[in-house]
Amino acid sequence: GQQLNQSPQSMFIQEGEDVSMNCTSSSIFNTWLWYKQDPGEGPVLLIALYKAGELTSNGRLTAQFGITRKDSFLNISASIPSDVGIYFCAGLTGGTSYGKLTFGQGTILTVHP
Amino acid sequence: EAGVAQSPRYKIIEKRQSVAFWCNPISGHATLYWYQQILGQGPKLLIQFQNNGVVDDSQLPKDRFSAERLKGVDSTLKIQPAKLEDSAVYLCASSFSRSDPIQETQYFGPGTRLLVL
Numbered sequence: 001g002q003q004l005n006q007s008p009q010s011m012f013i014q015e016g017e018d019v020s021m022n023c024t025s026s027s028i029f030n031t032w033l034w035y036k037q038d039p040g041e042g043p044v045l046l047i048a049l050y051k052a053g054e055l056t057s058n059g060r061l062t063a064q065f066g067i068t069r070k071d072s073f074l075n076i077s078a079s080i081p082s083d084v085g086i087y088f089c090a091g092l093t094g095g096t097s098y099g100k101l102t103f104g105q106g107t108i109l110t111v112h113p
Numbered sequence: 114e115a116g117v118a119q120s121p122r123y124k125i126i127e128k129r130q131s132v133a134f135w136c137n138p139i140s141g142h143a144t145l146y147w148y149q150q151i152l153g154q155g156p157k158l159l160i161q162f163q164n165n166g167v168v169d170d171s172q173l174p175k176d177r178f179s180a181e182r183l184k185g186v187d188s189t190l191k192i193q194p195a196k197l198e199d200s201a202v203y204l205c206a207s208s209f210s211r212s213d214p215i216q217e218t219q220y221f222g223p224g225t226r227l228l229v230l
Contacts, residue, residue, distance in 0.1 A: 004155075006155075031217075033218075035221075040223070040226075041223050041224070042117070042204050042206070042221030042222050042223050042224050043156065043204075043221045044221070045218060045219075045220070048218060088155050088156075090155070092217065100158060100161070100169060101146075101156075101158060101219060102158075103155030103156050103157070104155055105153075105154055105155055106153075106154070106155055
């Protein structure tokens with residue numbers, strides 16, 4: 001089946017630092033999504049990317065949909081303590097047909113004040 | 114706008130017992146998903162409904178798992194009998210439809226944490 005390789009698995013950073021994480025796949029996806037999951041909660045959508053090459057920002061977050069449609073990255077600038085959590089990339093196949101969301105393994109982010 | 118509701122939030126059972134989870138999607142969302150999230154992993158899709166019909170249950174262990182969405186709104190996921198390896202968080206998600214990528218955006222509930230002893 002389809003697999004997404006997300007890296008790094010975990011990051012320990014100081015408040016104010018920038019963060020970068022990425023996701024690669026051997027399969028092509030039509031949509032790339034980035035979610036954040038806090039302890040005891042479900043994933044919350046941060047950014048959605050719909051076109052190859054697309055670069056999208058949401059506040060301090062920036063994500064890009066790779067040209068090959070097999071990869072994506074997420075950057076967080078000037079990290080703050082509330083950025084702590086698990087970040088998941090997800091790829092959506094199908095587009096206008098039966099969309100199936102495949103998740104990466106997650107990146108655990110710890111921010112030290 | 115109310116989000117996806119799930120209950121119970123936590124459940125502890127012994128192996129070979131049965132358990133059921135309930136999900137109420139966002140109002141107006143036609144598509145409903147059940148995911149299993151094992152500790153340290155990303156969610157894995159178990160089953161997808163479009164209204165009250167199943168469109169993908171290829172990863173549902175049908176010998177012990179079942180799900181229904183009889184009236185096209187609420188859904189229940191059942192495990193009978195439970196095994197130790199079923200310990201996980203069961204997430205429900207919903208989306209408006211599957212007609213285009215934007216409308217397919219999935220919104221997740223808080224999940225039910227199941228521990229099988």
